[in-house]
Amino acid sequence: MKHAVDANLARLLITCPDRPGIIAKVTTFLKDHGANITDLDQHSTDPENGTFFMRLEFQTPHLDMSNQNLEQAFATQVAEPFKMQWQIHYAAKLKKMAIFVSKYDHAFLEILWRQARNELPLIIPFIISNHPDLKKAAEHFGVPYHHIPVTQNTKKEAEAKMLALCENQVDGIILARYMQILSEDFVSRYPNKIINIHHSFLPAFVGANPYQQAYDKGVKLIGATAHYVTQDLDMGPIIAQDVIRVSHRHSADKLRELGQDVERTVLARAVRAHLEDRIIVDGTKTVVFEQH
Template identity: 70%
Template sequence: MSRETLARLLITCPDRPGIVAAVSTFLFNHGANITDLQQHSTDPEGGTFFMRLEFQTPHLDVSRGVLERAFAEAVAERFAMEWRFAYAEEPKKMALLVSRYDHALLEVLWRWSRGELPAKVSMVISNHPDLEPAVRAFGLPYHHVPVSKENKAEAEASILELLEGQADLVVLARYMQILSADFVSRFPHRIINIHHSFLPAFVGASPYRQAYERGVKLIGATAHYVTEELDQGPIIEQDVARVSHRHSVEDLVELGRDLERQVLARAVRWHLEDRIIVHGNKTVVFS
């Protein structure tokens, strides 16, 4: 299957009979070959319908722009759809924000360097200079933007200036700063954070110590989209590890970092491959 000719279509709409037939017939009539199709409805009667499909485009009879306009008129309007097309040959631009912890950042960059994450990494931004040598080794720009209580607004403005036109997706790879509501509003459902706990448990700071003090038997990590409310955005992916009374806080941190790396990498990949549809404060993730 050629990535250069691979396209995707994501749809959300009220559920009713005939949606799959209408979409499939439309694409067939324009020369597209559907290679994958997944769907989900929240309820057999009166639910919300979600669909993701992939199709090949080398034999389309119209340009992409014409195809999208025709789809809007012939199908989307009739079924009251929210929809979007995406094309694999146009990889998303991705920027990463990080503080001092390097494990999540390096996992994402390593997978990207191996071609596992279909993105154009534009830059890494940090409020500390520590990780510049590691990032430069990947051939990427590194921007040090110090942040303090006194200059937080100015620092965010500088980061936004760097990101202007250079980021379709912002990944917080253990960036230990709370972003303002204005910053978040610039990237709706396009900022992914890795939180070092199994949300909604242990929100905020020091979740592993919170977990230790509660004597939990499972710890976890959560990748979610960032919203104005701290650690409350739509969850994309989670994973857990079993622990016992024998584990110290340091042990929990070490186990947790492995979880964080894997969970963040999976969430980023699913976003880049257009596998996620946000619905309210939930996500539909097509595997």
């Protein structure tokens, strides 16, 4: 049940214009330097002139050079000729993500609980909330809790405090139902590193109290969407979605309760994909190389 970290595991993510020979070049390079590939997932958007995406896992123990040198060699010998955008991540280096939360505890506790059970390979350096309510819950898990109130007047100042806490301390942020909108400036510092969760409906509902609207409309499914946060208010690239079946027997309150169940499941799935370096952002959308 534990998510034991494989200390020898590295993950390579690549995006580039598709053309013949990319896989051969990458895998020959890795083989020549002693890397053993254990998983490779590749996708091209089109047989001709498409975009090439690849996620590749390899074992590092028999590398003939340091990780740093390997990355440098890869950059000049492989990545540049093919105009690649690429990243290498090492499973041994756990990602550090802060949790931002307001008052709803469902998504927040889901992440804390799964992290505590070693189901999410993650360090949570601290929690930031605009409310004091969940301080005790955070302490149960031994995670520092910073209460930073936000009002219209103090928003700038509050964000400065948050940034000061985050700087050099976190690789990303999980918005576990944080009910404040982050400024463009804040978001721009963590591109494709801030994960948000919100409810989703068929059809969509605009305005306040969407669960009441869903109830009034008699929807038969309610759902949730996890996505990366981008600068405009519109939803950023979608990472994961799911729905649950409901009926006329469910009150608006019960819809909200069921919606929260979906929200926490979908958020946990998105965070896991992020932590395992399964996601490549491609403009307004994502390629998610899921473990099926």
